[in-house]
Amino acid sequence: MSNFLLRVIFGALYVSIMILAAVFQTPYFGVLMALLAFLSINEMAVLAKKESSQHLWINPVVFAGIILYVTFFGARDLSLSAYIIAFVAQLGCLYISYINLKDRSSINYVSTTLYFWLPLGLLAVWFLQNPSLNTEYVLFYFSTIWLYDSMAYLVGKSIGKTPIFPKVSPKKTIEGTVGGSVVTILIMSVLNHFYFHLPIMDYVVAGVIVFFATFGDFVESYMKRKIGAKDSGNLIPGHGGILDRLDSIYFSSLPYLVILLLQ
Numbered sequence: 001m002s003n004f005l006l007r008v009i010f011g012a013l014y015v016s017i018m019i020l021a022a023v024f025q026t027p028y029f030g031v032l033m034a035l036l037a038f039l040s041i042n043e044m045a046v047l048a049k050k051e052s053s054q055h056l057w058i059n060p061v062v063f064a065g066i067i068l069y070v071t072f073f074g075a076r077d078l079s080l081s082a083y084i085i086a087f088v089a090q091l092g093c094l095y096i097s098y099i100n101l102k103d104r105s106s107i108n109y110v111s112t113t114l115y116f117w118l119p120l121g122l123l124a125v126w127f128l129q130n131p132s133l134n135t136e137y138v139l140f141y142f143s144t145i146w147l148y149d150s151m152a153y154l155v156g157k158s159i160g161k162t163p164i165f166p167k168v169s170p171k172k173t174i175e176g177t178v179g180g181s182v183v184t185i186l187i188m189s190v191l192n193h194f195y196f197h198l199p200i201m202d203y204v205v206a207g208v209i210v211f212f213a214t215f216g217d218f219v220e221s222y223m224k225r226k227i228g229a230k231d232s233g234n235l236i237p238g239h240g241g242i243l244d245r246l247d248s249i250y251f252s253s254l255p256y257l258v259i260l261l262l263q
Helices: 003-024 028-047 053-073 080-103 106-129 131-159 174-196 202-227 242-262
Strands: 163-165 169-173
Touching: 003 028, 003 131, 028 053, 028 106, 028 242, 053 106, 080 106, 080 242, 106 131, 106 242, 131 169, 131 174, 131 202, 131 242, 163 174, 169 174, 169 202, 174 202, 202 242
Parallel strands: none
Antiparallel strands: 163 169
């Protein structure tokens, strides 16, 4: 079976699982976020060569368990300031990971763990507060990311000539990034008008998602390049590891939640 066919099949399976979890709401969405948190932290430990049972199993189970606890036993409502603080903390973790990446130190492991866990954990908490309403917001969010990935690839493949960060991700071009962003924002605005009907400034919200998703992709590409890895893993045939698949979500979900609460 060709790599392209594997990519299509498992990409469709991944999208279906994410959509079904959002549609079926609680507890399925929280369980999915817990599973993704476990897989993310476990895969990161493998990349960092933290091969003890604590790093490979205990820590991922603990952080995933926190999300499961919130999912099944509830959590108090979080204010806008809590999500802003979480995003600032994530940026701090990213900076610590950036300056210590080659060292594979313990502080780097902790900061990178929180970088991956905070967006998934807070997304689960936010969804839990009002799942019947938040399902539409989650679907809008995921649709924007998936559409942008496709449009940036198609536009870049068609007219892309100028690499945007050649040392980090040589295949991504300025034309693909800009063109894909514009097309995505336009399509999501139309979809919101005719399908989602969300009371948001859709073009602004879609633009924020695309902006941070782009940098999330570059962050993950940079990390892999610095440690000499082509893919973060081989969990998803045709796509690489879970970090490769979720790179846009890690860095864009908290800004998305913040802008939703600001509107």
